[in-house]
Amino acid sequence: MKKNQFTKIALTLFLGASLTGQAQNSTAIAPGPYKATDASLEQYKFPDWFRDAKFGIWSHWGPQAVPRQGDWYAKKMYQEGSPDYKYHLEHYGHPSKFGYKDIIPLWKAEKFNPEQLMALYKKAGAKYFVSMGTHHDNFFLWNSKLHDWNSVKMGPHKDIVGLWQAAAKKEGLKFGVSEHLGASYTWFQTNKGADKKGEFKDVPYDGNDPKYIDLYHKKLAPDDKEWMTTDVASQKEWLARINELVAMYKPDLLYSDSKLPFGDIGRTMIANFYNTNITANNGKLEAVYNCKEYSGGKWVEDMERGVMDEISPYPWQTDTSIGDWYYKTGQEYKSATYTLQMLCDIVSKNGNLLINIVQTPEGDIEQDLLNALDEIGTWIETNGEGIYGSRPWKVFGERPTKAVTVKTAKFNEKNIKYAEDDIRFTTKGENTLYAFCLENPTKDVLIKSLGKNAKLNTKKIKNIQILGSKEKLTWKIENEALVIKQPTQLPKWSIIGFKIEFQK
Numbered sequence: 367m368k369k370n371q372f373t374k375i376a377l378t379l380f381l382g383a384s385l386t387g388q389a390q391n392s393t394a395i396a397p398g399p400y401k402a403t404d405a406s407l408e409q410y411k412f413p414d415w416f417r418d419a420k421f422g423i424w425s426h427w428g429p430q431a432v433p434r435q436g437d438w439y440a441k442k443m444y445q446e447g448s449p450d451y452k453y454h455l456e457h458y459g460h461p462s463k464f465g466y467k468d469i470i471p472l473w474k475a476e477k478f479n480p481e482q483l484m485a486l487y488k489k490a491g492a493k494y495f496v497s498m499g500t501h502h503d504n505f506f507l508w509n510s511k512l513h514d515w516n517s518v519k520m521g522p523h524k525d526i527v528g529l530w531q532a533a534a535k536k537e538g539l540k541f542g543v544s545e546h547l548g549a550s551y552t553w554f555q556t557n558k559g560a561d562k563k564g565e566f567k568d569v570p571y572d573g574n575d576p577k578y579i580d581l582y583h584k585k586l587a588p589d590d591k592e593w594m595t596t597d598v599a600s601q602k603e604w605l606a607r608i609n610e611l612v613a614m615y616k617p618d619l620l621y622s623d624s625k626l627p628f629g630d631i632g633r634t635m636i637a638n639f640y641n642t643n644i645t646a647n648n649g650k651l652e653a654v655y656n657c658k659e660y661s662g663g664k665w666v667e668d669m670e671r672g673v674m675d676e677i678s679p680y681p682w683q684t685d686t687s688i689g690d691w692y693y694k695t696g697q698e699y700k701s702a703t704y705t706l707q708m709l710c711d712i713v714s715k716n717g718n719l720l721i722n723i724v725q726t727p728e729g730d731i732e733q734d735l736l737n738a739l740d741e742i743g744t745w746i747e748t749n750g751e752g753i754y755g756s757r758p759w760k761v762f763g764e765r766p767t768k769a770v771t772v773k774t775a776k777f778n779e780k781n782i783k784y785a786e787d788d789i790r791f792t793t794k795g796e797n798t799l800y801a802f803c804l805e806n807p808t809k810d811v812l813i814k815s816l817g818k819n820a821k822l823n824t825k826k827i828k829n830i831q832i833l834g835s836k837e838k839l840t841w842k843i844e845n846e847a848l849v850i851k852q853p854t855q856l857p858k859w860s861i862i863g864f865k866i867e868f869q870k
Contacts, residue, residue: 394609395634398641402633407664410640412681415540415618416654416666418755419493420713421746424544425530426691426722427729428501429466429473429521433457434727436694440466440503444556444571446563465572466557467581470505470515475522478729484533487723490739491746493754494540496619496720497530499611501546502553504581508543512610515581531615542619542654543611548604548627550583551595557582594624601628605635612639616646618654621668621685625659632657636665656683658776669717672776673708677758678716684708686779687722688735697724699734702741703860707784710802710861713753714762714790741859748834749863752800756792759799760822761815763790789813797825799866806860809852816848816866825868832856833863 400406430439435450442450444461451461458464487495500506506516507526517526527543534541557573560566573582583600590596604627612620612635620639626632636655643653656668667682674682688705689697709719723739725731746753765771766787772778788804801813815822830839830850834857841850856862 394605395638396641396645398637398644400637400640402630402637404633404662404664407633407636407640408662410664411651412666413652413654415652416494416718417681417757419540420718420753420756421491421709422494422496422540422542422718422720423487423490423492424496424685424687424720424722425498425725426501426544426687427498427526427725428503428507428517428692429470429505430501430503431693431725431727432469432472434693434695436697437691438502439692440469440501441553441556444559444573446559446561460561460566460569461557461571462560462566462569463572465578466503467572467578470521473521473727475517475524475526475727475729477726478522478524478526478529480529480533481536483731484530484537484539486736486739488537488539490743491750492539494542494619494720495530495534496542496544496621497527499527499543499545499547500550502550502623504547504550504554504583506607508611508614510607510610512607513580527611527615531617540618541615542621543615543617544621544623545608545611546623547607548595548622548624549593551597551600551604552586552591552593554583555586555591558585594627601631604628605631608635609638612642616642618643618652619656620653621656622658623670624657626657656685666718669774670776671780672774672778673711673772673782674715674717674774675771676715676774677762681716681718683718683720684712684779685720685722687724688738689722689724691722691724693724693726699724699738702738702745704784705738705742706745706859706861707788707804708779708782709753710790710792710804711763711782711784711788713756714758714792714802716758745859745861748857749802749861752792752794752802752833752863752865756794756800759791759793761791763788763802764814787812789815791815797868797870799868801864801866803862803864804860806856806862807852811850811852811864812847813850814847817844817846819845823868827866828869829865829867831865833865834859 433439435453439450442448443454445451498507506513509518509525510516517524531541557571560568560570586597640653644651655665658668661667661680663680669684671686689699712719766785772781784804786805790802792800830841835855837853837855839850
């Protein structure tokens with residue numbers, strides 16, 4: 367065995383001992399109260415910072431931005447006949463000769479200014495920030511000692527995670543990291559193929575070259591095709607590498623792009639993350655773990671591009687992007703108004719919104735997004751009192767009479783439309799209710815939930831005001847609804863927040 371091979375194996379097996387005082391293996395859990403069982407994880411208490419934060423920004427960024435073709439380029443470039451394959455063939459060459467390994471050095475991140483961006487995100491109203499740790503391309507954005515294919519040794523030669531974390535800390539934002547490694551083992555198997563026809567028929571793609579197995583993964587069994595691999599060795603490798611990430615950066619939030627990964631191995635990772643976080647915070651658990659599975663109180667369930675249809679008993683999170691997940695030439699972005707409508711909707715149902723702000727390969731963001739962030743920040747500056755630190759009311763809100771209910775599901779956001787009669791509620795304390803009209807009212811505002819017949823409120827209303835307006839409102843309580851006479855002095859934004867104060 368060569369010396370450098372021995373060194374890498376030794377690091378994989380024992381680095382965790384130097385970082386966390388324990389071996390990084392399937393049973394490695396930092397000392398603390400949490401064990402790798404559901405019963406133990408059910409003791410989890412959702413930290414106040416996350417429940418109060420409501421709004422986070424994500425950097426879903428890495429070498430896959432380089433071709434400017436959007437999400438999943440590293441996979442699709444190896445799928446013969448796909449648009450990404452055709453683009454790659456035309457601009458870079460055949461993937462037997464110029465593979466994803468050759469895209470990585472092209473990612474320079476020369477305009478990346480994390481401090482400037484973080485100040486911008488804070489001004490836009492974000493209370494936490496999440497950095498990509500590694501996507502399904504198996505390229506790490508942290509200074510890993512276990513994996514040479516990382517952004518310190520290659521590409522931009524920068525510790526992207528570390529730089530983001532320092533910038534977030536400077537601005538007082540909580541910091542998280544996303545890991546998409548668990549799905550990488552099966553997702554990235556396309557690099558093991560070859561063209562089935564044409565000039566390069568049967569010529570193996572570069573993922574078949576054993577020199578690059580550390581990036582491209584080993585070839586899995588033919589029936590190992592689901593989102594999460596059944597290969598135990600790969601699962602244990604995943605655990606060691608995510609434990610390294612946790613040990614090095616001690617994030618406040620950790621996101622997995624999957625359901626609970628790998629059964630008890632995943633429970634081991636969560637228990638280690640929670641215990642590591644408790645030690646880092648002098649005995650107080652501040653950790654939030656996101657995965658795409660019902661939590662039962664053990665973690666924060668994440669809904670990718672999805673919104674729940676009712677109030678959840680547990681805090682949860684929508685993750686989405688303001689555009690494609692990775693930069694794509696000519697892509698359309700969500701408007702600031704739609705983003706804020708989603709925020710109000712999600713918060714009214716006990717959730718948080720985490721949104722990816724798309725970065726160019728160079729690391730900056732386009733003017734359209736700068737404008738949207740400015741609009742979001744302007745609205746939140748005035749209306750944030752009804753968002754931050756709020757809790758759900760007795761009902762999440764009201765829908766237009768003929769509105770179709772979009773059932774709770776991932777990827778349902780494309781089916782959700784917001785209209786003038788959409789109202790969302792939040793509360794602060796026992797005597798303050800916020801009602802957000804998701805479109806500018808063009809008539810009297812009717813809040814049926816506060817009508818006498820609804821029997822949801824027994825307190826007398828002391829005052830109603832529009833956030834951001836000095837207009838004195840005229841209102842009355844009728845059997846069917848609280849009727850607020852159509853305001854005449856509306857703020858310049860589309861989503862109107864009413865602050866309703868009850869007598870003590």
